[in-house]
Amino acid sequence: MISRIYFALFVVGSALCQQIDPNTLFNVFGSPSNYAGSVAPLAQATPVRPNETLTDPDYWDVDELPAAAVADYDKFDWTLTKRVSSSSEANFLLSPLGLKLALAILTEAATGLTRSELQSVLGFEMDRVAVRRKFSTIIDSLQKQSPQYILNLGSKIYVENTAHPRQMFAAIAHQFYKTDLTPIDFHNPPVAAKSINDWVANLTQGRITDLVNQDDLENVVVMILNTLYFKGSWRHQFNPNSTKQGSFYVTPKLQKPVTFMNVKDKFFFTESTKFDAKILRMPYLGYKFSMYVVVPNSLTGLPRVLEGLAELRPEMDLLQERLVDVTLPKFHFEFSSHLDSVLREMGVRQAFEDTASFPGIARGQSLQQRLRVSKVLQRSGIEVNELGSIAYSATEISLVNKFGEDDEAGVEVLANKPFFFLIQDETTRQLLFTGRVSDPSLVDGAFKKQ
Incomplete structure (x- = not known):
């Protein structure tokens, strides 16, 4: 990734450019106890007047402002x-x-x-x-x-x-x-x-x-x-022998043949009532990074998931380990x-x-x-x-510039319809990537809004 x-x-x-001296950090910051330094509370910028410089x-x-809430x-x-x-x-x-x-x-x-x-x-x-x-x-x-x-x-x-x-x-x-x-x-x-x-x-x-x-x-x-x-690499890899063709519902009326992968193993999973969707965590080797897949239960359910993304994190915290049969399309x-x-x-x-x-x-x-x-x-x-x-x-x-359920029963996750995914650093809980798969058969796309 x-x-x-x-x-x-x-x-x-133009102005002169100076190579940063290797001792800059020590000269600028001094000892670690001197690392503080910030600005006063910010306010609306004043209008620019002729011949005015903008040096602050x-x-x-x-001195730094008092620490705010996390x-x-x-x-x-x-x-x-x-x-x-x-x-x-x-x-x-x-x-x-x-x-x-x-x-x-x-x-x-x-x-x-x-x-x-x-x-x-x-x-x-x-x-x-x-x-x-x-x-x-x-x-x-x-x-x-x-x-x-x-x-x-x-x-x-x-x-x-x-x-x-x-x-x-x-x-x-x-x-x-x-x-x-x-x-x-x-x-x-x-x-x-x-x-x-x-x-x-x-x-x-x-x-x-x-x-x-x-x-x-x-x-x-x-x-x-x-x-x-x-x-x-997946912690639980898909068996290439289980990969086969199937139909993906791009829309309720349009199906496309795509290649699906399958694996059945223990994953962290939850059935989200809030989003009417299944949430699956698929860890990579080492468990530091994981892909989370959110598959709506209905063919037209993804907009509900995307509309409520701000509330997805609490749902991700509800995952429990289950035996899950995962069918996911290959996509690129x-x-x-x-x-x-x-x-x-x-x-x-x-x-x-x-x-x-x-x-x-x-x-x-x-x-x-x-x-x-x-x-x-x-x-x-x-x-x-x-x-x-x-x-x-x-x-x-x-x-x-200005000019210019129980484990034995198991559950199934079948991603044969548009779904949302994210890749997260589990240590810091930072989102490295977020995305939507609407059509696994497509290889490029563009969003232009200026």
């Missing part, structure tokens, strides 16, 4: 999935965690209303230190190696040679998000694109080889990438989604406006240097077969 994210930051104007003199320079880190994931699912009835695949990690880094560079909106939509605490530690824990968990699965997680911030981001931003990205700044010449698009694509292809084991092209790099100053690749598809409008609908608006504020990225930020988000694109793919799963996703966020 692969998740990849990148931000392309476009800005007019208090950026990361004041944030609901699932809220963003479920809301994003629900909004994308409502756009059509086709297959879709998202990487909520991938997008969230990228937006978290962007939030670190933001101030004022820009940061306030991102923080609210992402469900973050007001305490910046708490958010940083949360993501540091998530990343540390994902980076633990195991012979039972493959998971490569990497982040990088490419910085135009003429740019001059704040060293504090670089230090925080390194310390808490395991992300380093790398100088690059975006004015030489062929070389820059090759360098970026080679790095991504290496981490994703060749699954994604062309994340960016030369046109994507026009006027770019900073590009933030987050890449997640996961390949897992890719999906592209433009998420600009979705994020706007969710409340991220200021980041797309000319008055967006990202002083952590562009020091000074005069009127000619204002950065704003121009697009958010995610490209994803997944393959599920008898042995396990491979999924991959690429998210691009571009910023431009």
Whole structure:
């Protein structure tokens, strides 16, 4: 499974770019007891006046606010999935965690209303230190190696040679998000694109080889990438000899022949009355990651599940071990989604406006240097077969300047109709991927809403 994210930051104007010194963290943070630092309560940004600069003199320079209540880190994931699912009835695949990690880094560079909106939509605490530690824990968990699965997680911030981001931003990205700044010449698009694509292809084991092209790099100053690749084998693998053709109800009146896999073993399962659906947990080897499959009992029941996604987590906590006869279609598809409008609908608006504020990225930020988000694109793919799963996703966020029952009885789960699934890191309960299979016979799809 692969998740990849990148931000392309476009800005007019130039400044000197400095290589981040290896001792930056110590010089910036000092001892661990000095790691605190945040901003005062956020308020509506004031109108921009001629000759006004947007440097925030208090950026990361004041004491942290008191820790707030524990944030609901699932809220963003479920809301994003629900909004994308409502756009059509086709297959879709998202990487909520991938997008969230990228937006978290962007939030670190933001101030004022820009940061306030991102923080609210992402469900973050007001305490910046708490958010940083949360993501540091998530990343540390994902980076633990195991012979039972493959998971490569990497982040990088490419910085135009003429740019001059704040060293504090670089230090925080390194310390808490395991992300380093790398100088690059975006004015030489062929070389820059090759360098970026080679790095991504290496981490994703060749699954994604062309994340960016030369046109994507026009006027770019900073590009933030987050890449997640996961390949897992089922704890209870499907017997290839049991794989056979069957009918999948794309709609109540339309059936398509697809290949179904079958396995009968002990799984955690529940019959959800709330959703009138069966919920099945299918662990991968090592039990750290699992796929959850939600199959409605009726041919037209999936919209009910997707509409109530915010209430799915409590139902997942009701699973009990049962003997389950599982019949699941093999599927392999890719999906592209433009998420600009979705994020706007969710409340991220200021980041797309000319008055967006990202002083952590562009020091000074005069009127000619204002950065704003121009697009958010995610490209994803997944393959599920008898042995396990491979999924991959690429998210691009571009910023431009303003111009531009009993066990013996057993139960059956027959996924022969549209169903919902998610892949979760069981340690941190983070959603690596969420998706819907409406037609297992299709191999690609696109969601475009701008």
